[in-house]
Amino acid sequence: MVDLSFIIGGPQGGGVESAGQIALKAFVVKGYNVLGTREYHSNIMGAHSYYHVRVRDGPARALRTPVDLVVAIDAESVLTHINDVREGGYLVYDLDSVETDATKIASMEPSLRSRLRRFFESINMKPTVGSAVKVLEERGVRTVGLPLKDMLKKVSETLGAPIASIAKTVNVIGLTAGLYTLGVGLEYIVKAVEAQFGRRPKILAPNVTAARVAFEFMEWNFGSMKELPDGPHRGRVRMVASGNEVVAMAKIVGGLTFETFYPITPASDEAFYIEENKYVELGELSRRLGLDRLPIVVLQTEDEISAINMAIGAAVAGARAATSTSGPGFSLMNEAISMAVEMEAPVVVTLWMRAGPSTGIATRTGQQDLLHAIFSGHGDTPKIVVASGDHVEAFYDAIKAFNWAEMFQTPVIHLLDKYLASTITVLDEWDLDVSRISINRGLRVESPPEGYKRYEVTDNGISPFAPLGTTTMVASSLEHDEYGFASEDPVDREAMVEKRLRKFETMAKSIPEEEKLSVHGDPDARVTIVSFGSTKQPIISAMEELEREGVRVKFLQLRILSPFPSKTVSEILDNSDLIIGVEANSMGQLAFLVRAHTGIEVGHLIQKFNARPFYDVEIVYGVKRVLSEGARRVVVSGGA
Amino acid sequence: MEAVIVKRSSGGLGCFNCANWLPHVHYPFAGYCTVWGEVTFEDYYCSKHSMMSVDADRFYWCASCRVRLTREEASTHWVQGHRVVRGAYVDPDVRDEIYEG
Numbered sequence: 001m002v003d004l005s006f007i008i009g010g011p012q013g014g015g016v017e018s019a020g021q022i023a024l025k026a027f028v029v030k031g032y033n034v035l036g037t038r039e040y041h042s043n044i045m046g047a048h049s050y051y052h053v054r055v056r057d058g059p060a061r062a063l064r065t066p067v068d069l070v071v072a073i074d075a076e077s078v079l080t081h082i083n084d085v086r087e088g089g090y091l092v093y094d095l096d097s098v099e100t101d102a103t104k105i106a107s108m109e110p111s112l113r114s115r116l117r118r119f120f121e122s123i124n125m126k127p128t129v130g131s132a133v134k135v136l137e138e139r140g141v142r143t144v145g146l147p148l149k150d151m152l153k154k155v156s157e158t159l160g161a162p163i164a165s166i167a168k169t170v171n172v173i174g175l176t177a178g179l180y181t182l183g184v185g186l187e188y189i190v191k192a193v194e195a196q197f198g199r200r201p202k203i204l205a206p207n208v209t210a211a212r213v214a215f216e217f218m219e220w221n222f223g224s225m226k227e228l229p230d231g232p233h234r235g236r237v238r239m240v241a242s243g244n245e246v247v248a249m250a251k252i253v254g255g256l257t258f259e260t261f262y263p264i265t266p267a268s269d270e271a272f273y274i275e276e277n278k279y280v281e282l283g284e285l286s287r288r289l290g291l292d293r294l295p296i297v298v299l300q301t302e303d304e305i306s307a308i309n310m311a312i313g314a315a316v317a318g319a320r321a322a323t324s325t326s327g328p329g330f331s332l333m334n335e336a337i338s339m340a341v342e343m344e345a346p347v348v349v350t351l352w353m354r355a356g357p358s359t360g361i362a363t364r365t366g367q368q369d370l371l372h373a374i375f376s377g378h379g380d381t382p383k384i385v386v387a388s389g390d391h392v393e394a395f396y397d398a399i400k401a402f403n404w405a406e407m408f409q410t411p412v413i414h415l416l417d418k419y420l421a422s423t424i425t426v427l428d429e430w431d432l433d434v435s436r437i438s439i440n441r442g443l444r445v446e447s448p449p450e451g452y453k454r455y456e457v458t459d460n461g462i463s464p465f466a467p468l469g470t471t472t473m474v475a476s477s478l479e480h481d482e483y484g485f486a487s488e489d490p491v492d493r494e495a496m497v498e499k500r501l502r503k504f505e506t507m508a509k510s511i512p513e514e515e516k517l518s519v520h521g522d523p524d525a526r527v528t529i530v531s532f533g534s535t536k537q538p539i540i541s542a543m544e545e546l547e548r549e550g551v552r553v554k555f556l557q558l559r560i561l562s563p564f565p566s567k568t569v570s571e572i573l574d575n576s577d578l579i580i581g582v583e584a585n586s587m588g589q590l591a592f593l594v595r596a597h598t599g600i601e602v603g604h605l606i607q608k609f610n611a612r613p614f615y616d617v618e619i620v621y622g623v624k625r626v627l628s629e630g631a632r633r634v635v636v637s638g639g640a
Numbered sequence: 641m642e643a644v645i646v647k648r649s650s651g652g653l654g655c656f657n658c659a660n661w662l663p664h665v666h667y668p669f670a671g672y673c674t675v676w677g678e679v680t681f682e683d684y685y686c687s688k689h690s691m692m693s694v695d696a697d698r699f700y701w702c703a704s705c706r707v708r709l710t711r712e713e714a715s716t717h718w719v720q721g722h723r724v725v726r727g728a729y730v731d732p733d734v735r736d737e738i739y740e741g
Contacts, residue, residue, distance in 0.1 A: 149670070
């Protein structure tokens with residue numbers, strides 16, 4: 001069985017992103033499943049960032065530490081990841097950095113610097129890279145020092161030309177040396193470099209040369225490489241995509257015509273992707289319109305308030321409209337969410353959660369906006385909140401979100417997070433199969449009859465939807481009568497509140513139960529993990545490991561959080577002896593919801609709120625602590 | 641054509657202490673020579689070498705702290721033994737590698 005983990009660390013802007021992607025591609029070419037995410041600092045440039053990768057011949061569901069390899073492109077990376085590499089693993093580092101002292105690294109977090117100083121003081125060593133290398137060697141880690149400067153010179157001399165993109169070449173040197181230790185041959189690395197830079201010949205040549213120079217160095221010093229056998233998917237064409245990209249693809253094929261955004265991590269990349277791929281083929285319509293292709297409107301607005309208001313405007317005018325943001329931006333959108341409920345505007349808000357409160361840690365992950373999403377907007381604001389567990393679910397949910405928004409004429413909040421946003425995985429064609437889902441635009445009236453009532457009171461609460469502009473109508477934030485005209489009449493008021501509530505009941509009845517939740521693992525297991533969102537795959541990975549150790553657990557994954565599937569959740573949890581919540585927040589927000597809707601207490605929580613994603617090994621650890629000690633709360637803290 | 645850049649430092653002089661050289665923002669062993677318009681390494685040397693000093697009233701870059709400095713600040717960093725230069729070289733492809741915060 002092949003199961004490898006590694007980290008590539010360096011300064012943000014210093015080539016870490018490219019190195020990570022090249023590494024992923026090399027393993028995909030070799031036929032393996034991959035999962036990789038980037039951890040980067042919010043200072044934009046210079047602070048430590050790293051790419052964390054898992055490679056398996058089976059499904060690569062979760063990241064983990066300790067890893068088999070740390071490639072440290074700079075001194076800070078060696079020191080930051082001193083505890084992340086396993087015995088028998090490898091550290092690849094820059095030989096010229098050995099004298100570098102942690103106390104002199106300007107970009108290092110002061111707290112980490114202090115921890116390192118205390119650690120090295122405790123073993124009577126200076127807090128230098130050289131000391132770290134020594135410590136790691138004593139722990140049984142194999143270390144590979146690279147003369148990076150000389151190797152870069154050799155690349156330059158080989159090319160016979162100066163290298164402009166130093167960061168991109170240094171990273172490939174370090175990465176190639178690292179991949180050599182894992183048994184990835186030069187052929188695969190070159191293919192991955194070509195896949196990464198193939199469209200940019202000026203960058204491609206230095207990087208291919210850098211890979212060759214590094215590989216020759218490793219062969220010269222360590223002999224012939226022990227080749228990792230090809231994986232089970234060798235020779236197959238597969239897609240490598242991030243969560244941001246998958247959601248963007250889904251929106252495009254799901255009929256999006258209008259997307260707004262104000263730049264914010266980790267949402268922006270989704271809008272950028274749509275912008276880059278915004279032309280859609282018109283098919284039969286092309287003859288009528290005299291156009292082959294039509295662009296989706298992607299608009300960067302002046303702020304988030306404008307972003308959602310424009311999206312609402314587009315939605316009531318009949319466009320498939322969405323906006324994309326994260327916690328701080330969503331806070332600004334709250335008033336408009338309320339208006340969208342009042343207007344019955346079919347708008348989709350893609351909410352990529354990150355580590356709050358406030359700006360918090362802007363470029364790190366968390367699941368802290370669940371309650372914020374559900375209770376967003378003042379007044380009674382029934383709405384749909386759907387949380388995706390992985391890339392594949394995110395793809396289908398993004399399309400369903402549009403369907404639900406239009407079927408129920410309500411805002412739909414698609415809840416995702418930074419971990420999914422920046423995690424890259426490998427997908428097969430059938431994973432993202434558009435034929436598995438149809439587009440449902442709800443009860444629409446393209447030519448409204450005379451006397452058309454936009455907010456007609458109906459049994460299921462849903463009124464026929466005519467796009468604004470097709471007839472005279474009013475859509476505003478004010479309470480209204482059936483025509484949309486502002487009304488403070490108590491009878492009108494009650495009728496509209498009841499209508500919106502009935503619509504909420506209709507949502508609950510219409511969405512199939514299997515789309516609201518999933519049960520993974522042994523359905524008869526007496527221990528139940530309850531969770532939502534991106535913890536899904538780490539939990540399933542942990543369950544696989546627990547099962548190998550004879551621990552039977554099932555996993556209740558909640559996907560629709562509003563309207564809450566109370567009855568089914570109650571039935572499942574009533575049949576459990578032990579309920580363990582897994583959440584990337586400190587307040588147990590899902591546990592709160594479960595208690596509120598079912599009266600059932602989630603008695604044990606495994607939580608992570610250091611703004612790094614859950615590792616499967618942490619969930620295994622947490623479940624064992626709960627089972628062995630009855631721990632009520634286990635907080636796990638992996639990640640640098 | 642006569643070779644103009646010698647690929648080793650000479651008598652304690654090299655790109656590393658040349659006023660015409662901008663070390664790479666992350667990997668300061670390489671950098672950009674503003675005279676020749678090329679990327680060179682810290683231990684290269686050429687006849688156009690001009691010793692780095694902090695005297696002119698302008699902005700400087702501390703490669704040790706990765707921070708831009710005024711002349712007064714630069715003088716302090718210089719005295720403390722930091723690597724003070726006139727500026728930093730930023731990769732032309734750095735946009736590919738960074739994300740907004």
